[in-house]
Amino acid sequence: MTAFLIILIAALFVIALWQISKIVQLGKSPEANGADGEIANDADNDRQGKFMLYFVIAMYVMMIACFIGYQDYFLPDAASAHGSEYDSLLLLTTVVIMIVQFLTQALLHWFSYKYRGRKGQKALFYADNDRLEFIWTAIPVVVLAGLILWGLFSWNDIMDVDKHEDPLVVEVYAYQFGWKVRYSGSDNTLGDANVRFIEGANVLGIDPTDADGKDDMVATELHLPVNRPVVFNFRSQDVLHSAYMPHFRAQMNVVPGMVTKFSFTPTVTSEDYKSTEFMTEKVSKINEIRRQKSKELEAAGDVALDPYEFEYYLLCNKICGASHYNMQMKIVVESEEDYNKWLETQTTFETTLANAEN
Amino acid sequence: MGQVIAAATEHGHDDGHHHHKETFVTKYIFSTDHKMIAKQYLITGLIMGAIGILMSVLMRMQIANPEQPNVIFEALLGKWAPGGVMDPNIYLALVTIHGTIMVFFVLTAGLSGTFSNFLIPLQIGARDMASGFLNMVSYWLFFLSSAIMISSLFVELGPAAAGWTIYPPLSAVAKAMPGSGMGMTLWLVSMAIFIASSLLGSLNYVVTVINMRTKGMSMTRLPLTIWAFFVTAIIGVVSFPVLFAAALLLIMDRSFGTSFFLSDIYIKGEVLAHQGGSPVLFEHLFWFLGHPEVYIVLLPALGITSEIIATNSRKPIFGYRAMVASILAIAFLSTIVWGHHMFVSGMNPFLGSVFTFTTLLIAIPSAVKAFNYITTLWKGNLQLNPAMLFSIGLVSTFITGGLTGIILGDSTLDINVHDTYFVVAHFHLVMGISALYGLFAGVYHWFPKMFNKMMNKNLGYAHFWLTAIGAYGVFFPMHFIGMAGLPRRYYTNTNFPYFDDLADTNQLITYFAIATALAQLIFVYNFVKSIFYGKKAPANPWKSNTLEWTTGDKHIHGNWDGPIPHVHRWAYDYSKVNDNGEYVIPGQDYTPQHIPLQDGEEEMNH
Ligand code: HEM
Ligand SMILES: [Cu+2]
Numbered sequence: 001m002t003a004f005l006i007i008l009i010a011a012l013f014v015i016a017l018w019q020i021s022k023i024v025q026l027g028k029s030p031e032a033n034g035a036d037g038e039i040a041n042d043a044d045n046d047r048q049g050k051f052m053l054y055f056v057i058a059m060y061v062m063m064i065a066c067f068i069g070y071q072d073y074f075l076p077d078a079a080s081a082h083g084s085e086y087d088s089l090l091l092l093t094t095v096v097i098m099i100v101q102f103l104t105q106a107l108l109h110w111f112s113y114k115y116r117g118r119k120g121q122k123a124l125f126y127a128d129n130d131r132l133e134f135i136w137t138a139i140p141v142v143v144l145a146g147l148i149l150w151g152l153f154s155w156n157d158i159m160d161v162d163k164h165e166d167p168l169v170v171e172v173y174a175y176q177f178g179w180k181v182r183y184s185g186s187d188n189t190l191g192d193a194n195v196r197f198i199e200g201a202n203v204l205g206i207d208p209t210d211a212d213g214k215d216d217m218v219a220t221e222l223h224l225p226v227n228r229p230v231v232f233n234f235r236s237q238d239v240l241h242s243a244y245m246p247h248f249r250a251q252m253n254v255v256p257g258m259v260t261k262f263s264f265t266p267t268v269t270s271e272d273y274k275s276t277e278f279m280t281e282k283v284s285k286i287n288e289i290r291r292q293k294s295k296e297l298e299a300a301g302d303v304a305l306d307p308y309e310f311e312y313y314l315l316c317n318k319i320c321g322a323s324h325y326n327m328q329m330k331i332v333v334e335s336e337e338d339y340n341k342w343l344e345t346q347t348t349f350e351t352t353l354a355n356a357e358n
Numbered sequence: 359m360g361q362v363i364a365a366a367t368e369h370g371h372d373d374g375h376h377h378h379k380e381t382f383v384t385k386y387i388f389s390t391d392h393k394m395i396a397k398q399y400l401i402t403g404l405i406m407g408a409i410g411i412l413m414s415v416l417m418r419m420q421i422a423n424p425e426q427p428n429v430i431f432e433a434l435l436g437k438w439a440p441g442g443v444m445d446p447n448i449y450l451a452l453v454t455i456h457g458t459i460m461v462f463f464v465l466t467a468g469l470s471g472t473f474s475n476f477l478i479p480l481q482i483g484a485r486d487m488a489s490g491f492l493n494m495v496s497y498w499l500f501f502l503s504s505a506i507m508i509s510s511l512f513v514e515l516g517p518a519a520a521g522w523t524i525y526p527p528l529s530a531v532a533k534a535m536p537g538s539g540m541g542m543t544l545w546l547v548s549m550a551i552f553i554a555s556s557l558l559g560s561l562n563y564v565v566t567v568i569n570m571r572t573k574g575m576s577m578t579r580l581p582l583t584i585w586a587f588f589v590t591a592i593i594g595v596v597s598f599p600v601l602f603a604a605a606l607l608l609i610m611d612r613s614f615g616t617s618f619f620l621s622d623i624y625i626k627g628e629v630l631a632h633q634g635g636s637p638v639l640f641e642h643l644f645w646f647l648g649h650p651e652v653y654i655v656l657l658p659a660l661g662i663t664s665e666i667i668a669t670n671s672r673k674p675i676f677g678y679r680a681m682v683a684s685i686l687a688i689a690f691l692s693t694i695v696w697g698h699h700m701f702v703s704g705m706n707p708f709l710g711s712v713f714t715f716t717t718l719l720i721a722i723p724s725a726v727k728a729f730n731y732i733t734t735l736w737k738g739n740l741q742l743n744p745a746m747l748f749s750i751g752l753v754s755t756f757i758t759g760g761l762t763g764i765i766l767g768d769s770t771l772d773i774n775v776h777d778t779y780f781v782v783a784h785f786h787l788v789m790g791i792s793a794l795y796g797l798f799a800g801v802y803h804w805f806p807k808m809f810n811k812m813m814n815k816n817l818g819y820a821h822f823w824l825t826a827i828g829a830y831g832v833f834f835p836m837h838f839i840g841m842a843g844l845p846r847r848y849y850t851n852t853n854f855p856y857f858d859d860l861a862d863t864n865q866l867i868t869y870f871a872i873a874t875a876l877a878q879l880i881f882v883y884n885f886v887k888s889i890f891y892g893k894k895a896p897a898n899p900w901k902s903n904t905l906e907w908t909t910g911d912k913h914i915h916g917n918w919d920g921p922i923p924h925v926h927r928w929a930y931d932y933s934k935v936n937d938n939g940e941y942v943i944p945g946q947d948y949t950p951q952h953i954p955l956q957d958g959e960e961e962m963n964h
C-alpha cells in the first residue's frame with residue numbers, strides 16, 4: 001500500500017513537472033513580449049484554472065489514500081475506561097472536520113476553475129450579504145458548541161482524580177533519562193519526598209523519617225491490576241518530562257517542584273491486548289520489516305534486530321535533553337492475582353535502606 | 359485599456375516635499391525611507407528563511423535515515439556529526455533554531471516587517487512612517503538580533519537546543535544540556551533585541567495608521583491589508599513585552615540565582631539551591647505571547663491575500679465589515695487562548711475548560727474569513743497570476759490546518775495528541791505554510807512596486823505548483839504518524855519497535871521535504887534575476903485600486919512627486935457597474951480609490 005502511494009505521489013510530481021516544463025516552453029514564445037507577458041492572460045488563466053481542478057482531485061485521492069493506507073497507524077481501541085469515550089469523540093470530530101474539509105476545498109478549487117478569467121467576462125459586484133454571513137457564522141457556532149460540550153463533560157470527568165473510591169496510588173518518577181515507579185505499599189499512602197533527600201540508595205528522595213514511606217516500593221516497570229482505578233502522582237527530579245501512555249489515552253507533564261496527577265482505569269490486560277486481531281497483524285507487519293532490516297544489517301556485519309513483541313509503554317513526550325528520544329518504561333496490565341504476586345517480589349524502602357547500610 | 363494614474367489635481371496642505379542629497383550609505387544602508395527598510399527586511403528575512411529551511415531538511419534527513427552517516431552532515435555540521443552521524447544534541451539544536459528562525463525571523467520580521475513597512479505609508483497615502491528614524495533603528499536591531507542568533511550556531515557547545523519554547527529548567531540549567539550554556543544566553547540576548555525591534559516597528563505602524571492617513575481615507579475605507587497590519591502591530595505591542603519579561607526572569611534565574619521558574623532540582627548528582635519557582639509560570643508567560651504570535655504571523659498574510667484575491671478576482675472582497683470584525687475578534691480572542699498549549703501541563707484542569715471554550719470561539723471568526731474568501735472567488739473573473747495562486751493556496755492550507763485545530767483545541771482530545779507529530783503537521787499547515795504562502799503572494803504581487811520590474815510568471819507558476827504539492831506531501835501524511843502517537847522532537851524513532859512501520863512514511867515525507875526545498879530555488883533565481891533583468895513594470899500591472907499604484911515609477915523618498923492623492927471611495931470598487939450595467943468608468947473594470955464619485959454613482963455603503 002505504501003509503495004503504491006509513493007509511486008502515485010511521485011507520479012503526480014512528475015506530471016506536474018512535465019506540465020510546467022511545457023508552460024515554460026510556451027512562455028518562451030514570441031507572444032510574450034513586453035511586461036504584459038508577465039501578467040496572466042487568458043491562456044494562463046485557462047491552464048492554471050484547470051490545474052486547480054486537477055489539484056483538488058489529486059488532493060482528494062491523496063486524502064483517501066492516506067486514510068486507507070494508514071488506517072493501521074491509528075491507535076487501536078483504548079485500553080482504559082475513559083478511553084472509549086475519547087475514541088468516540090475523536091471519531092466524531094474527525095468525521096466532522098473531514099466533511100468540512102471535503103466541501104470547502106471543493107468549493108475553493110471549483111470556483112478557482114469555474115471562474116477563471118476570460119476576456120469579456122464580467123465579474124459580479126457582490127460585496128455583502130448579511131443573511132449568508134449570518135448562516136455561516138451560525139453553523140460553526142452550533143457544530144462547535146456540540147463538540148465543545150461533549151469535550152468539556154469528558155474533560156471534567158477525566159481530570160477529576162478524586163472520583164474513585166479506593167484507587168491504587170502510584171508515583172511515576174522522571175529523571176534524565178528514565179522512569180521509576182513508586183508503589184505506596186500496604187497503607188496505600190506515598191511517603192513524603194523531596195530531591196533534597198536523595199542520597200545513596202534513596203534515589204527518589206523519600207523522606208526517611210516519614211512513616212508512610214517505609215513500606216513504599218520502587219520499581220522500574222509499571223505493573224497495574226486490571227479494572228482497578230489508578231491515581232498517578234508524577235514527580236520529576238530535574239527538568240520537564242511528559243508521561244505519555246498512548247494506549248490508555250493518558251498524558252500528563254512531569255514538573256520539577258510540583259506533583260501533577262492523572263488517573264485512569266486500565267481495562268485490558270497486556271495478554272489480551274497483544275492477542276487482539278489488530279495487534280497481532282500490526283506486530284507481524286513490524287516483525288516482517290525487522291526481518292528485512294536484519295538481513296541488511298547482517299550483510300553489513302552488524303547484529304540483527306530482536307523480534308518485537310508488543311508491550312504497553314510509557315514514553316517521554318516533553319523535550320528533556322539528549323536522550324529524550326529514548327526514555328521509556330514498560331507497562332504491564334495483569335490480573336489482580338498476578339499483580340500481587342509481582343508486588344511481593346519488590347523490596348520496600350525500609351529494606352532497601354537497611355540493605356544499603358550493611 | 360486606459361489606466362487612470364494621475365492623482366487628483368487639487369493641491370492640498372500635504373504637498374511640498376523636498377529632496378535631500380542622498381549618499382550610498384543613507385540610501386541603501388542607514389536609510390530612513392520605509393520602502394528601502396521594507397526591502398532590507400525582505401532580503402534579511404529571505405536569507406534567514408533559507409537557513410531555516412536548510413535546517414529542516416537536515417532534520418528530515420536524520421529522521422528518514424536515523425543515525426546513518428551522511429556526507430552532507432559531515433560537511434555542514436563538522437564536529438557535531440562525528441563520522442557523519444548527527445549528534446542527538448545537535449538534532450535538538452536544529453529543531454530549536456529552525457523553529458525560532460521561521461517563526462520570529464522569517465514570518466514575523468520578514469513578512470510583517472516587510473509588508474507593514476512597505477504598504478502602510480503607500481496605501482494610506484503618507485510620505486513615510488511617523489518616525490523614519492525609529493523605523494531604521496527597528497531594522498538594524500532586527501539585523502543585530504539575526505546576527506547574534508546566527509553567531510550562536512558557532513559557539514563551542516552549540517546553540518540553544520531546548521525547543522523554540524525554551525521551557526525551563528531545561529533551558530535554565532547549563533548542566534541539563536550543552537545548548538543551555540552560552541548558546542541559550544545568546545538566544546535570549548538575540549530575542550530581547552528582536553523584541554525591542556518589533557516594538558519599535560509596531561508602535562510606528564500604529565501611530566502611522568492612526569495619524570497619517572490622507573484626506574478621505576477613513577478607517578472604513580482602509581484596505582484590509584492595512585487593517586491586518588494595524589491590528590497585528592497592536593497584538594505585538596500587547597504580547598511581546600510579556601515574552602520580554604519571561605526572558606528577563608529566565609536570565610535572572612540563569613545568571614543571578616533567582617528562582618522564578620525553578621524549584622527542587624537535582625541534576626548531575628547535585629541539588630540546586632533554587633526553591634519555590636514554577637516552570638508552569640514560565641509556560642503561561644511564554645504562551646501569552648506564543649499564541650498571539652501565531653496571529654502576528656498569520657494576520658498580515660491574511661491581509662495580503664484579501665487584497666490580492668479581491669484584485670485578481672476583479673470583485674470586491676466579500677463582507678468587508680465581517681472581515682474587519684473577524685480581524686478584531688481574532689486579535690482580542692488570541693490573547694485569551696494561550697492555555698490550550700498547556701492542557702496537560704499540570705495547571706488546574708478547570709482552566710483547561712475555559713481555554714477550550716475560548717479556543718473554539720476563535721475558530722468562528724477564522725471560519726468566517728475562509729468562507730468570505732471562497733465567496734469572493736464566486737462569479738469572479740479570476741486573473742490567475744502567481745500571487746493569486748499563492749493566495750488561493752493559503753486559503754486551502756489555512757482550512758486544512760485550521761480544521762485539525764478543532765482536535766487540538768479540545769482539551770479532552772489534546773490529551774493523546776499533545777506534542778505528537780499531529781501537532782507538528784497542524785501548526786506547519788495553519789501557520790507555517792499559510793504564512794509562507796502569504797509572504798510569497800506578497801512578493802509576487804508587490805515586486806513590480808518594490809523593484810519596478812516584473813517577476814517571471816512561468817517560474818512563478820512552477821514555484822507555486824511544486825510548493826503546493828510538496829507542502830501537502832510533507833504535512834498531510836504527517837497527521838497520521840502523529841495519530842500513531844509518534845512524539846515530536848525525537849532524534850530517532852528506532853528505539854520503539856512499535857514505530858517501525860512508520861519509517862516508510864517518514865522517508866516519504868523527507869523526499870517531499872527535499873523536493874519542496876529545492877523548488878524554492880526557482881523562487882530565488884526568479885527573484886534575483888528579475889531585480890536585475892526583469893521586464894520593466896507598468897505603473898499598475900494588476901489593475902489595482904489601492905493608492906500605492908498611483909505613485910508613478912520613480913522611487914523617491916516621499917512617495918508621490920506631486921501632492922498626495924485624496925481618497926474618495928473604499929479600495930474594492932472592482933467591476934462596479936452603474937444602473938445601466940456599464941462599468942463606473944466605461945471600459946475599465948476597476949475604479950481606484952483616488953477617483954471621485956462619478957455622476958450618478960452611489961458610494962458602496964459597506
Ligand atoms: C519545508 C518546510 C518545512 C519543513 C520540512 C519543516 C520541518 C520541521 C521539522 C522536521 C520539525 C521538527 C518537528 C519536531 O520534532 O518537533 C519542525 C519544527 C518546527 N517548525 Fe518546521 N518545517 C518547515 C517549515 C516551517 C515553517 C514555514 C515554519 C514557520 C512557522 C516552521 C516552524 C516550525 C516550528 C515552530 C517548529 C517547532 C520547533 C520546536 O519544536 O521547538 N517550519 N519543522
Ligand atoms: Cu523527554
Ligand SMILES: [Cu+2]
Nearest residue numbers: 649696698699
Ligand atoms: Cu495557541
